Amino acid sequence: MTGSRCVKLTVAYDGTDFAGWQLQPRQRTVQGVLEAGLEKLLGRPSRIMAAGRTDAGVHAEGQVVSVPLEPSERLPEKAFVGGLNGFLPMDVAVRSAEFPPPGFDARRSSRGKHYRYRILNRPYRSPLQRLTHWELFPPLDIAAMDAAAWHFVGEHDFSAFRAADCPAKTTTRRIDRFSVQANAAEREIVIDVRGTAFLKHMVRNLVGTLAFVGRHRLRPEDIPKLIAGRDRKRAGPTAPAHGLCLIEVYYA
Numbered sequence: 001m002t003g004s005r006c007v008k009l010t011v012a013y014d015g016t017d018f019a020g021w022q023l024q025p026r027q028r029t030v031q032g033v034l035e036a037g038l039e040k041l042l043g044r045p046s047r048i049m050a051a052g053r054t055d056a057g058v059h060a061e062g063q064v065v066s067v068p069l070e071p072s073e074r075l076p077e078k079a080f081v082g083g084l085n086g087f088l089p090m091d092v093a094v095r096s097a098e099f100p101p102p103g104f105d106a107r108r109s110s111r112g113k114h115y116r117y118r119i120l121n122r123p124y125r126s127p128l129q130r131l132t133h134w135e136l137f138p139p140l141d142i143a144a145m146d147a148a149a150w151h152f153v154g155e156h157d158f159s160a161f162r163a164a165d166c167p168a169k170t171t172t173r174r175i176d177r178f179s180v181q182a183n184a185a186e187r188e189i190v191i192d193v194r195g196t197a198f199l200k201h202m203v204r205n206l207v208g209t210l211a212f213v214g215r216h217r218l219r220p221e222d223i224p225k226l227i228a229g230r231d232r233k234r235a236g237p238t239a240p241a242h243g244l245c246l247i248e249v250y251y252a
Helices: 030-042 142-150 202-214 220-229
Strands: 006-013 059-068 092-098 110-120 154-157 172-183 188-195 244-251
Touching (some): 006 030, 030 059, 030 092, 142 188, 142 220, 172 202, 188 202, 202 244
Antiparallel strands (some): 006 092, 110 188, 110 244, 172 188
């Protein structure tokens, strides 16, 4: 795709009914739905590239996709919003489209991502938010969670916070911002993580570890030891996928 003309799409989707982003045989995926819609719009098959692959159940407000175009294809930007949305199901939508400089690639040109994780910390279930929030019923210590989050900021080896089947060859990543904020009235906890790149399940494993801190099963000062130890078994659990949302992808 490098060096070719393409259109850059910003896409939102509800990940509940998808088996993740990437194409899979006999599975409903976000990539599959978008490529099917593009085939109807362009009249030809199209293989697209996303800034990153989200897991089954993970949502997105600002996923970025690059779509290679043929030299003869001169559809206006609005055709890739209104036109393409007409071919997409209700749980996927193109938010915007633009023609970037030649050589743009949604994945390789990315300089960072912003993920948001939402927790409901109430003593009762929420039927309306059960697919977008992790529901934790015992009270959590928000101040301790925020203090722990600061230990993750910077460049570290995040071996202790990746999935067992993570294919990454290197495990050093940089987190630029990690914050924990609470809406006391709604009993909602919002965790924002911004970084250059992430390992498989890394954000969900970090959130699970913060939940352990919030329940006083770990202390904020334990975090540097967990990072240095690089032992996944000593960190917290993997938080559920449905609480995670890709908010934005950053480019130079």
